[in-house]
Amino acid sequence: MIHLVGPGGAGKTTTGAALADQLDIPFVDLDAEFTARFGDVSAYLDTHGYDAYAAANVGLYTALSSVREPFRVVALSSGFMTARRDAHPRYASVREELASSPSTFVLLPTLELATCVAETVRRQLARPFARSPEHEEEVIRARFPIYVNLPARKIETLRPIAVVVADLLAMVRDRRLLAG
Numbered sequence: 001m002i003h004l005v006g007p008g009g010a011g012k013t014t015t016g017a018a019l020a021d022q023l024d025i026p027f028v029d030l031d032a033e034f035t036a037r038f039g040d041v042s043a044y045l046d047t048h049g050y051d052a053y054a055a056a057n058v059g060l061y062t063a064l065s066s067v068r069e070p071f072r073v074v075a076l077s078s079g080f081m082t083a084r085r086d087a088h089p090r091y092a093s094v095r096e097e098l099a100s101s102p103s104t105f106v107l108l109p110t111l112e113l114a115t116c117v118a119e120t121v122r123r124q125l126a127r128p129f130a131r132s133p134e135h136e137e138e139v140i141r142a143r144f145p146i147y148v149n150l151p152a153r154k155i156e157t158l159r160p161i162a163v164v165v166a167d168l169l170a171m172v173r174d175r176r177l178l179a180g
Contacts, residue, residue, distance in 0.1 A: 001065065002016075003105070004074065004075045004104075005080060005106050005150070007140050007144075009078075009119070009121075009123030009127070010078075011107055012029075013029050015164055016073045016074070017073075019169065022165060023071075023073070027072065029074075029075045030060065030061060030074065030076050033064060034056070054083040055088045058088035058094060059088055062090050076098075080098075081095060081150060082143045083095075104150075105152060105153050105155050106147050106154045107155050111154060113144055116144060117140050120140040121133055121136045124136045
């Protein structure tokens with residue numbers, strides 16, 4: 001599997017769908033899967049809290065990843081790599097596996113903090129489930145160092161989608177050659 005991680009608004013869904021299309025493989029959006037099984041993410045968070053959401057989200061990912069399917073692209077939820085280590089019994093090992101996998105890519109608008117924060121907030125506020133600008137800024141500022149420090153390859157998405165996908169395609173092909 002190719003895993004795309006990063007903040008909300010980084011372009012995981014858009015990029016993942018386009019990449020999967022180019023590779024002619026299935027695309028899985030963990031947020032969409034969560035919504036299909038548990039209902040609206042914002043409503044779930046409001047009702048059950050973030051810890052319950054993180055546990056359910058990791059459980060859903062582990063269930064989906066255990067299914068033997070053809071090669072696929074998976075866009076993980078924005079907070080997936082930033083949850084508490086005890087979010088789920090398998091979270092620590094799943095997170096480590098994802099972080100160190102050559103098929104995991106961190107998507108960020110840019111690696112420059114101020115521009116990344118501004119662009120992430122702008123993108124998030126355009127979404128129907130966005131919270132206040134202050135909340136969105138607080139979230140990206142807290143998570144940015146986590147994303148940047150993951151050992152996975154970083155992809156800047158503040159570029160045309162075709163360029164982002166072309167870069168990912170090249171990296172995926174290079175990594176397949178190295179693995180085989």
